[in-house]
Amino acid sequence: MIAAPDRTPLPREFFDRPVLEVAPDLLGRTLVRSTPEGPIHLRLTEVEAYDGMKDPGSHAYRGRTRRNAVMFGPPGYAYVYFTYGMWHCMNLVCGPDGIASAVLLRAGEITEGAELTRSRRRSARNDKELAKGPARLATALDIDRALDGTDVCAGLPSPLSILTGVPISDEQVRNGPRTGVSGEGGVHPWRFWIANDPTVSPYRAHKPRRRST
DNA sequence: GGGAGGATTTGCT
DNA sequence: GCAAATCCTCCCG
Numbered sequence: 001m002i003a004a005p006d007r008t009p010l011p012r013e014f015f016d017r018p019v020l021e022v023a024p025d026l027l028g029r030t031l032v033r034s035t036p037e038g039p040i041h042l043r044l045t046e047v048e049a050y051d052g053m054k055d056p057g058s059h060a061y062r063g064r065t066r067r068n069a070v071m072f073g074p075p076g077y078a079y080v081y082f083t084y085g086m087w088h089c090m091n092l093v094c095g096p097d098g099i100a101s102a103v104l105l106r107a108g109e110i111t112e113g114a115e116l117t118r119s120r121r122r123s124a125r126n127d128k129e130l131a132k133g134p135a136r137l138a139t140a141l142d143i144d145r146a147l148d149g150t151d152v153c154a155g156l157p158s159p160l161s162i163l164t165g166v167p168i169s170d171e172q173v174r175n176g177p178r179t180g181v182s183g184e185g186g187v188h189p190w191r192f193w194i195a196n197d198p199t200v201s202p203y204r205a206h207k208p209r210r211r212s213t
Numbered sequence: 214g215g216g217a218g219g220a221t222t223t224g225c226t
Numbered sequence: 227g228c229a230a231a232t233c234c235t236c237c238c239g
Binding site for chain 2 (some may be wrong): 062065066067081082083084085086202209
Binding site for chain 3 (some may be wrong): 050058059086091133134135136178179180208209
C-alpha cells in the first residue's frame with residue numbers, strides 16, 4: 001500500500017545536515033508558495049549544492065557580504081539573490097549556523113496553482129517549462145528579494161515552506177556537473193536531478209560574456 | 214535542438 | 227569597471 005503524502009513542513013533538523021546530504025533528499029519534495037491568489041505547489045526535480053566558503057562556485061567563497069549574509073545564518077531559511085540584471089534565484093540554507101552552505105532550487109513541476117504562474121511566464125510554451133531553470137522557477141512563484149531570509153520551517157501559513165511529501169528512491173537520483181558555474185567551481189558533480197523527468201533544465205556549461213560593441 | 218547575441222543592474226574588486 | 231549559480235529571441239538545420 002502506498003502511504004499518503006506527509007503534508008507537514010520539513011523541520012529545521014532536515015536542513016541542519018551536510019548540504020550534499022540535503023540536496024538529493026530535497027528531490028520530490030513540494031515547495032509551497034503561498035500568495036494572496038492562492039497556493040502554488042512545486043515538486044522539486046533539480047537542485048544544486050553550494051558547499052561552504054571553500055567552494056569557489058559559491059557566493060560565500062569570498063566571505064560574508066550584505067548580499068549573502070543569510071547563507072551564513074542558521075539552516076531552513078531562503079537565500080534569494082538577484083543576478084544578470086533581471087532574474088532572481090532561490091536557495092535553501094543548510095548546515096549549522098555559521099556554515100555558508102545552500103541548495104539552489106533549479107527546476108520543478110507545478111502540481112497545483114499552475115494558472116497562477118502562467119501570466120508571469122508568458123514565454124513558456126508548455127507547462128513543463130513553467131519552472132524549468134532557477135530564474136524561471138523564481139519568476140513562476142513570484143519570488144524576489146523581499147523573500148530573502150524567509151523561514152521555511154515556520155509552519156503554515158508562511159510565504160514559503162517545504163512539505164515532507166514522499167521522498168523519491170535513490171535509484172531515481174542522478175548527479176553531474178553544476179550548470180553555469182565559472183572556473184574550477186564547475187567541476188564538482190553537485191547538481192542533482194530526477195532521472196528522465198521532463199521538467200529538468202538542459203545542462204549548460206559556463207560561457208564568459210563578451211563586452212557589447 | 215542548439216548556438217549566437219542581447220537584455221539589464223547589482224555587488225564587489 | 228566588469229562579471230554574474232540566466233533567459234529570451236532569432237536563426238539555422
